[in-house]
Structures are given as C-alpha cells and as structure tokens.
Amino acid sequence: MRVSVFGLGYVGAVTAGCLSSFGHSVIGVDPAEAKVALINEGKPPVIEKGLGEKISAAVSNGQLRATRDARDAVLGTDLSLICVGTPSKRNGDLDTAALRFVCAEIGSALVEKDSYHSVIIRSTVLPGTIRSVIIPELEKASGKKAGVDFGVGSNPEFLREGTALEDFFAPPKTVIGVEDDRTASALEALYGPIEAPIIRTSIEVAEMIKYSDNVWHAVKVAFANEIGVFCKSLSIDSHEVMDVFCRDTKLNLSSYYLKPGFSFGGSCLPKDVRALVHKAKSLDLDLPLLGAVLPSNERQTSRGFEMIVQLEKRPVSILGMSFKAGTDDLRESPILEIVERLIGKGYDIRIFDRNISLSKLVGANKDYLLRMIPHVSSLLVETLDEALLHGGIIVVGNADPEFRTIGDRLRPGQFVVDLVRIKDHSRLVGNYNGISW
Template sequence: MKVSIIGSGYVGSVSAACFAELGHEVICIDVDEEKVKMINAGKAPIWEEGLDGLLQKHSQKTLIATSDYEYAVANSDLSFICVGTPSGEDGGIDLSIVKAASASLGAAIGKKEGYHVVVVKSTVVPETTEKVVLPIVEEFSGKKAGRDFGVAMNPEFLREGKAVYDFMHPDKIVVGAIDERSGFAVAELYRGLDCTVTRTNPRTAEMIKYVNNSFLATKISFANEVGNICKQLGIDTYEVMDAVGTDFRIERRFLNCGAGFGGSCFPKDVRALIGKAKGMGYEPQLLDSVVAVNERQPLRMVELLQRKLGHINGKRIAVLGLAFKNDTDDIRESRSIPVIAELLRLEAIVTAYDPMAAGNMKRIFGNITYCSTSSEALSGADGCLVMTEWEEFGKLDREFEGMKEKIVIDGRHLLKPEKLTARIDYEGICW
C-alpha cells in the first residue's frame, strides 16, 4: 500500500521506517526542510535504536521525504497525522499543529481524484478525530467524510528507545474508524505483523491510548507512595513489590519505586485526561493524585540530601542522568529538571553527566557544568543524585572515591553499596 506520514518526530519517523520495512511505499511529509534532507539521505532526525538502519535500507527506494502535501497525498492511499500535541498551560493538549496538518491534508485531498483515508496517530483526547480533524478536512477539501474520504484513529504504543522493536512486535493494534472501509484500509497495513487488530470507533481508540498510559502512570505513583511509606517503616519496598507482583492480576512491571515518571507521554497524557474530565464537570481525584505524587517525588531526593549535608548552599552536587529514561536523549518531563531547578534555588553548584542528553538539557539549564564522564561530575562533589537508570551508573564504584563528601542518593535502585569497594554514605529514595 502507499502511505504518507505527516511529521518526522519519534512516532512519525519510526512509523515511516517500519511501514517501509513491512513492504509499503512511504512518503514522509515535514515542513522542516532539514529533516526532509536527513530522511532522504537515510539519516534519522531523532535517535532511536534501529531507526538509522531501517532508513538507510529503505530511503530513496520505498521511502522518501518531501514538504509537498499535494505530491504526497496524490501518491498515497492513506495519510497518517503524527505531529506533536504538547501540553497547554491548563494541562490540556495544544491541537494547533494537528489542526494545521488537517487543513493542509484537506486542501490536498480536495485536488485528488479517488478515495483517501486520513489517519490520526497523534495522541489526542476522545472526540478530537471526529469533532476537530474530520470537520477541518471536510472544510478544506470540499468533500464529505465517509463518502469521498475515510477517517480513522490509530494510536501508538511505543516505548522511546525501543520504538522500532515495539512497532514490529506489538502487543496490540487499535484501529478506530468512522466506517468499515476506513478501518479495513488501516488494518491492512499491519497484515505482516503477528497481532490481532482491535477494531472500534475513533473516540474509543483515543480513550484506549489515554487509559493505557494513565494506568501505567498510576502503577508507578502507587509504587512510589508505597515506597515512601515502606521507607518510614524500615521495610524493603522492592521485596514487597516482588511478592505482590507475582499476583497475575497485578503483574510486577511498573511497580519499581523511584524518582517518578517523565517523558513525552505519561505526564502529558494523564494531565490531558484530567483536563478532559474536568471539562465535562467530573473531578478525577485518583488521576489528580497520580500527578501530585509524581510532582512531589523527585524533590524528596533533594530533601534526603539536605538531611545529610545540613545545607546545600555553595555545595557541589553531581547529578547523574538527565534523560527521562535510559537509552534515549529525550529530556521531556525528566525528573532531573525539577531536581536541578531546586538545587539551583538552594544555591548549590551543579555538575551533571548523561551519556546522551546533555546537549538537550543545556537548552534549559545553561548555568550548570556539563561533564563528559561520571568521574568528572563526581570529582570534588559534596553529594550525588542518581536520576536516570543508565546501565553504566549501576557499575560505578571507584569513581565515587573522587568525591569530597561521599553522599549518594539513588533515585533508581541502581547501586548495591554492599558490593562496592568504595565506601559511600548511600541512601535510596524509597529504601
């Protein structure tokens, strides 16, 4: 089949490369000419494991990029909207880019002969596909949805850093369409994958995405709340969760406590669902608590450090880990951000190290010292906060000997102090 993908971020570039790998002809559409050039040269516009290889394999063969909507729509059967939906000031999502993409698509569809399917893959709150995207495409195309063109919602369930693998090995594929023809067309794209396609309507598909992420976020905040209680009682929360997780109704994953969740999905999606609920007059108390626990959790790291140091003013503090998770350079909603902000408010001297994300964090904090190794960040430090679960941090040992005061607060349960040769004053955030 012939597919066009609007947006070349995490979702768009991965979807484009993977659809090409499944044997489809793909055209990427992006207003950023630099991204267009990169994709046409077989280079990924973002870092994602396995993405470069797929782009090198398919670029200029069954995958090309352009900024020309008319060309892309004329030469494809389906168009996926994969643009960003950032959080607005009120916690709701900003649909301005989705609306602009819908208008451009509509204009292009208006000049095309034959049936075309518009597929929303961007994460949007329930009713957006039917009440926002569909009418805009109708307005700008002069055509009628369900008769002249199709509309569907196909949410993504991809982990950053593992997005290519997740796309090719899905645990679920959800297609919500306004009619049978649209749904069938989207489902056919995934025929090469070993996964049942769940067929539903657009607003249900939108809700499945939000519920999926909100539930996982809830598990994390629940684990952190329990971890905070366990710490006060001298109980190993990981031992508790290992036992609780054996219950098939609960399952062990996402019950690790720590500094909280971040990234482009969980925080934004929970807030968006909260905003949607409140907009209908319903107060989602549980979801409000999920966000509240997550916002408070990383600051406990600083509080634990203060208890040990007495004060932080003028102290040199090493922050290990800037990305919101390991295996990515993405810092969106990283738990390191509120921690660094609090350290600076308390007038600490901050040194930081991350294997991949330092360049991105420099755009937020230009007044801290970025180091090229953990040893450099730890050298002369009065304290250390471990914020991201990079594998290399779990292997640190002699590097701590360069610290002035060997105080280490672990936010990701990475270190095993009893196995270290270096003598450190170690404390976990919840253990």
C-alpha cells in the same frame, strides 16, 4: 501500499522507517527542512535503536523519501498517517494547532484527488477531537464528506521511546477506530505483518483507549513510588515487596478490579487503605495518590446517591445490600451508606438481598448493620418480586445474577439506577442510568 506519514518526530520517523521495511512505499512529511534532509540522506531524525538501519535501507531501495510538500504526499499515496505533536498548552489543555494545520493541508490536496484516501490520526488526541476538530477541518478544506468521499480513523500509537522499534513490531494491540470498511481494510493491510490483535472499535473508544492506557501507566508509576517511599521509611525492601506483588497475576496484575462500577467496600479494602494512609501521616510521609483513594471512593458513593435523588421519584427499592454478590458481609458496604442517606431524606425504601437475613447475621456484621440502620428489619423484603413491586426507582446495588433479568419484570414508569452494569441494560433505554457508563 502507498502511505504518507505527517510529522517525522519520534512516532512518525519510527512509523515511516518500520512501514517501509514491510515493503510499503512511504512518503514522510515535515515542515522541518533538517528532518526532511536527514531522511533523504538515509539518516534518522531522532535517536532510536535500529532506526538508522531501517531508514537507510528504505531510502536506498526507494521505499522511503521525505518532503515538506503535503500536496505531493497526499496525491502520491492512498493513506495518510498523522503523527504530529499534540503538546500541552499552559493551562493543561491539548494543543491541536499542528493537527489542524496538517488537516487543512491534507484537505486542500484532497480537492484534487479522485481516488479514495484515508486520513488516520496516530497522534494522541482527546476523545471527541477527531469528530469535532479533525473531520470538520478536513471537510472544510476539501469540500468533501468524511466516510463518503474520504476515510477517517483513529489508530493510536503505543510505542515507548528507547524501545520504539521493538514496540512497533510487537505492540500489545493494534487499535483501529474507524467507521468505514474501506479504511478498516486499508489499516488491516498496512499492519498485516504485525502479529498483534487488531481491535476494531469506534473512533471515540480508540481515542480514549490511549488516555486510559497512559493514565494507568502513570498511576502505576506513582503507586509503586508511594509504596516505595512508605517501605523505605520502615526499612522494608520495596523491590522485594513489589516483586512479590507482581507475581500475583490473579488479583494484582490482572483485569480484576478494572471495570467501572460502584465504590469498593467490605471488611478489608476501606479499613486497610485507611490504616496505611494513617500510618503514612504518622510517619510524616506525603503520599497524595494513596491519600486520594478513600475520598475518590466516597465520591463514587455520593454520585450513586445523587443519581437517585436527582430523579425526584419515590419510593425506592434497593437490590443487593452487601458490597458484592454472594456474601452477607455488610461491613462498610457503600450501598448501606446510600440507604442511610436516603432514609435521612425521608425516602420509603425496601431492600432485597438473598444473602441477608437479619436472624442469621451475627457479630460485627450485625452490629454494623444495626448501627447504620437501626430499623432495617422493617425495610427488608423476602423476594425480588416484592422489591420490584415497591420501587418507582430500582437501584441495582450488587451483581447478583438474578438482578440481570429485571429488564423483563419492570412496570412502565419504573426507573433503574444501575451501580454495577446489569447485562441487559441496553434494552432499558429511557428509564435507565448507569453510574459510570
């Protein structure tokens, strides 16, 4: 394939060098004269293990050259990968100036092109940037229509500096956010030799994946560091702790707990986070990430409550009272917190939870429930049908499989507030709101 790579920094230089090693014909573009000259001399413009060899081989066999001339690059290729910098502005916002400049250049060149050209954003951009900045800029400069006259896509880069070539050839995934099949096929051919799953999705999901990945990586580092600081103050070997932690691939390093949904609750997580944060304070440790966990969780509970109140509809039925399906443990169940607040606002409520029967609850569990909602027995109903009959708003509070079928059983005018993402929610458009989707 004939590919142009805009921006010859870390991402662009590695992309250009590695793609040419697949046999693609690559033109690199950068306004920096020095970078262009280095590439054309077969030298890497950035330090990265193995890159020099790739660039030198590609330049000497004619697979790679560099230029400052965007028009030359667009007219001589079928696909452009944009890898320019997107640094932070002083206020933290993303600076898209270089991106916009490149799009104007590529757009002007597209005016002269009859064949289909795809423009792919490899730079990290906030969700919405391609649709609201890149496409309008390209269309303005070219006078052509995205998706019809030329293709546009998001293809975020996942390499890490220092291991950039290894990461390029063996990425965890190749994400292509595209809407036109021609661009999708071109990208699949471009990365054909790479054995990583190709995930085709929307432009916005592709843009967002890069942010969720990087923010997650940042959270991991901050988490490990704060656990380390805590361990050090108690003379516990933090590395041994985290080694054991990382060996748990069932709950710790796994997809478990990583789906947007309702607040956590139950007899362990809130209590244990609270105790650790309290202990850290007593040791004069400043652990802002761990300290933010319970406030973040409480904020999610308040979000659920506000969603119900903002509907200005009554009465309310709650499906599921325990913090997760399949248990009768009500301790620190966030849904109980919502029920308590709704009662305070005078809501007429019914609650259905197949696992909760007041006569069978005992000990701390029962005490907790009666402390939170003393007259709870008058709110509990025996069947899902009774609950569905009562509410103008139906709140799905846990993921009991029976609740997944409620789409078929709703009356006109009933509204679903979903805190757990029921399976058939896409059918309920118009009378449905999910807490984080």
